Amino acid sequence: MRWRGNGAGAALALLLAASAPLSAQTPRALPAAHSGADELMGPGISHALAERRARAIADVRYDLALDVTALDSAVGRVTVRFRRVDANANAGPAADRAVILDFRGRRLTSATANGQPLPPGAANGAHIRVPARLLVPDANVLEFGFVADIAPSGAPIIRNHDATDGSDYLYTLLVPADANQLFPCFDQPDLKGRVRLTLTAPAAWSVVANGSAAAADSAAGRAVVTTRFDETLPISTYLIAFAAGPWHRATSVHRGRTIHAYVRRSRAREADLDTLLAQNQRALDWLERYFGRRFPFEKFDFVLAPAFPFGGMEHPGAVFYNEDRFIFRERPTLPRRLARFATVLHECAHQWFGDLVTMRWFDDLWLKEGFATFMATKALADLDPAADAWKTFYLGNKPPAYAVDETRGTRPLWQSLDNLDQAKSNYGAIVYNKAPSVLAQLEYLVGGEAFRTGVRRFLAQHAYANATWQELLGAIGRAARRPLDEFGKNFMLRPGMPVVEQRLEMRGGRIERLTLVQHPAQALSGPAPWTERTDVILVYRGRPTLRMPVELKGHLTEVTAARGHAAPLFVFANARDHGYFLLLLDSASVRALEGGALGDVHDAFLRAMLWGALWNQVRAGRMAPERFVRMALREFPRERDEQIAPFVLARLGRAVSAYLTGDERARVQPEVERVLWRGAGNRASAYGVRKADLDAFIDLATTPEAVARLDTIFAADSAAGAPVKDPTRWDVVTRLLELGAPEADSRLTAEQARDTTPDGRRRAFIAGAGRPSAEVKREYFTRYFADSTLNEAWASGSLGPFNAIEHQALTLPYLRPALDSLPFIQTHRRIFFLESWIAAFLGGQTGEPALDAVHGYLADTPDLADDLRRKVLQYEDELARTVRLRGQTGAPTPPAPTTPRSAASPRPY
Numbered sequence: 065m066r067w068r069g070n071g072a073g074a075a076l077a078l079l080l081a082a083s084a085p086l087s088a089q090t091p092r093a094l095p096a097a098h099s100g101a102d103e104l105m106g107p108g109i110s111h112a113l114a115e116r117r118a119r120a121i122a123d124v125r126y127d128l129a130l131d132v133t134a135l136d137s138a139v140g141r142v143t144v145r146f147r148r149v150d151a152n153a154n155a156g157p158a159a160d161r162a163v164i165l166d167f168r169g170r171r172l173t174s175a176t177a178n179g180q181p182l183p184p185g186a187a188n189g190a191h192i193r194v195p196a197r198l199l200v201p202d203a204n205v206l207e208f209g210f211v212a213d214i215a216p217s218g219a220p221i222i223r224n225h226d227a228t229d230g231s232d233y234l235y236t237l238l239v240p241a242d243a244n245q246l247f248p249c250f251d252q253p254d255l256k257g258r259v260r261l262t263l264t265a266p267a268a269w270s271v272v273a274n275g276s277a278a279a280a281d282s283a284a285g286r287a288v289v290t291t292r293f294d295e296t297l298p299i300s301t302y303l304i305a306f307a308a309g310p311w312h313r314a315t316s317v318h319r320g321r322t323i324h325a326y327v328r329r330s331r332a333r334e335a336d337l338d339t340l341l342a343q344n345q346r347a348l349d350w351l352e353r354y355f356g357r358r359f360p361f362e363k364f365d366f367v368l369a370p371a372f373p374f375g376g377m378e379h380p381g382a383v384f385y386n387e388d389r390f391i392f393r394e395r396p397t398l399p400r401r402l403a404r405f406a407t408v409l410h411e412c413a414h415q416w417f418g419d420l421v422t423m424r425w426f427d428d429l430w431l432k433e434g435f436a437t438f439m440a441t442k443a444l445a446d447l448d449p450a451a452d453a454w455k456t457f458y459l460g461n462k463p464p465a466y467a468v469d470e471t472r473g474t475r476p477l478w479q480s481l482d483n484l485d486q487a488k489s490n491y492g493a494i495v496y497n498k499a500p501s502v503l504a505q506l507e508y509l510v511g512g513e514a515f516r517t518g519v520r521r522f523l524a525q526h527a528y529a530n531a532t533w534q535e536l537l538g539a540i541g542r543a544a545r546r547p548l549d550e551f552g553k554n555f556m557l558r559p560g561m562p563v564v565e566q567r568l569e570m571r572g573g574r575i576e577r578l579t580l581v582q583h584p585a586q587a588l589s590g591p592a593p594w595t596e597r598t599d600v601i602l603v604y605r606g607r608p609t610l611r612m613p614v615e616l617k618g619h620l621t622e623v624t625a626a627r628g629h630a631a632p633l634f635v636f637a638n639a640r641d642h643g644y645f646l647l648l649l650d651s652a653s654v655r656a657l658e659g660g661a662l663g664d665v666h667d668a669f670l671r672a673m674l675w676g677a678l679w680n681q682v683r684a685g686r687m688a689p690e691r692f693v694r695m696a697l698r699e700f701p702r703e704r705d706e707q708i709a710p711f712v713l714a715r716l717g718r719a720v721s722a723y724l725t726g727d728e729r730a731r732v733q734p735e736v737e738r739v740l741w742r743g744a745g746n747r748a749s750a751y752g753v754r755k756a757d758l759d760a761f762i763d764l765a766t767t768p769e770a771v772a773r774l775d776t777i778f779a780a781d782s783a784a785g786a787p788v789k790d791p792t793r794w795d796v797v798t799r800l801l802e803l804g805a806p807e808a809d810s811r812l813t814a815e816q817a818r819d820t821t822p823d824g825r826r827r828a829f830i831a832g833a834g835r836p837s838a839e840v841k842r843e844y845f846t847r848y849f850a851d852s853t854l855n856e857a858w859a860s861g862s863l864g865p866f867n868a869i870e871h872q873a874l875t876l877p878y879l880r881p882a883l884d885s886l887p888f889i890q891t892h893r894r895i896f897f898l899e900s901w902i903a904a905f906l907g908g909q910t911g912e913p914a915l916d917a918v919h920g921y922l923a924d925t926p927d928l929a930d931d932l933r934r935k936v937l938q939y940e941d942e943l944a945r946t947v948r949l950r951g952q953t954g955a956p957t958p959p960a961p962t963t964p965r966s967a968a969s970p971r972p973y
Contacts, residue, residue, distance in 0.1 A: 434499020706752025867908025
């Protein structure tokens, strides 16, 4: 591992690198397998290699056989068939006519091309080069024997051990480009292949894969079964999947469609599989109607995968869902129920948008992820009107999109990508949150019918193939009979976003002028204005609201329809959330909302957006954080919406814990705790509101009185109107540990004895990271790198308690090593871990020393990959904003825990 930096941070980094096992170290430079193809045989999958192969290869088929009966390795064979179609395949230098496959598994055991052995040195640890002399003009057959890793993390096959009953469960994890970590293949999305899988597993196990099980044979003298699956339709390599283990299975048959659900045996009673089966059936039905074509694959099954690092993964025929997010251990709130259904809808939408039609290269990742989120919202709005799906869409997508898109670390929806090694960095708020927001603006621009017609044509034209954003926009533009080139330039190719300011001029109690002034949030966007459609509303007390459609074009847009109207209570320039811009309110509207008008808004969708706009004022430095906190303490007790409540409290929590100085927090802390505790006990409120109050109270409790109340939760019959169950009990344990409360260790011991489930063990590990102990911080940080058995779900879950804001003095020394480790993290961890890592280590700091450390790291690493630099800048923005809001000149850090710390800190694991 390459570390940079000086002093204690660098010394610690070097020590940790030395302690990591060889298998966890950054791979050595790869030797060239053949001169003349060096640039294509290097690490990862370059765009140049992918383009060359896409021109030369077609009709790919994989006949893949795996034996997964060993604990730590899979032994396999694969037959790769393909046709050479490039007109130059038989001309030019031999080096240019070679075929290159990708493989970085444990080892190759054999390799032949059309019956001839490959020469020594054909494989270099990243690729396999098949020389031209072993290839034939048309149909070619390559055969490989190999061994691949099975491990709790970092492997193409994840093993999860269930200590409850001693069972083991396996599942693949190959996105974005880890199929070649499992077997030799052409690991790029636009070389789709038909896959026939044969899987040998213990006889007591069930197996599920992309295709249907065609036959199963028992081996004489061995307690194993070999299952052969039907060949799939063409799919990209990152979508190849199987799961194996002693699963419990449930089945649903609806309109001739059979869906099997798989969950591990120890959690079968907790899983409401009937509900999940029904939701998946409803999702597929709705999507078939919208897209105007049947479900595009042979079958649909899903697996609740233990310790799965994503919310879900859309493999055709074998969708994986996150077990912990889909099994509720306590009464779920409305947001949790809606989030689970939204995940179902998202992964089902991928069957058409992502699986049937796949982006050509991962620079268009937004094309599938953003579309799946947008379609999930449209489906939810139709299937459950009471859910107020577009309010849910705003709350879940716009703030995280804006928080990244207004930073110097932003990038366009279409994200240039030279090598799939960098693809993990493309995941994040731009892809998942900005993209669906832009699609919402696009549909509003062209109309719902034209949008759907264009999407249907796009799917029909590119079925079982690949496409780009230009082809999608072209299909929608033709359906709408209007060019969308300018839209594409502004929203697909242009980084950043506009900030729109309301300016209201009054005379004689009437509007003289209402203007909307837009400017780029960052200079990197360029000075040109964006063109968007939005709705401006004038809200009155006791009179109907006036709505005015407006098209933003220039830097300044006058809302001429508002001229002469009576003075409104407030103005809001993005009603129903059609526009994609960060809105700053005029001062008169802020005063009205702060003065009580906000609580009188009965439209929950509008009220949610107003809360968001007021938070924009805080982050822009136009409303002091303490002023926002006091307003929230006055207005929030009137809030009755179960989705708005956690949204507001998350912002209250950030303001209190990070934006306020020590003296400011001391002034408001007792009132914060009183309001939240009172809200949790308010029987007149809905459960979701009370639970949001309780969760916020747990997160923000610091005074001795609040800590004493935390401890009473363990003995209470109920809290927030429901029995006290997990994970709330674990949340309290974690907070007590973070505060160093005297009773924290005994509570941890008691909970470990009470909750012996796999989730309980995971949460005990997570809670342990919150101990305010230098020794514990060192142990955890070391383990993040040195423990190859540590599952990523455990590690990522512990990052928040490790970086508790109260522990800044303890964790600041780890900030530079954490940044120095980013290339290692990117190489060796799954998609979202990198983002969680940066967010936790920067988000747990509020002072100038931390900001100086970040700036020092960026200055010291001029050769840092651009994608990593952007990720750091995204979170540097919030840290810099926090420092500014706290006074920039070194406001004191948040107060130390007010309760005595325990004398002893036992080992966290």
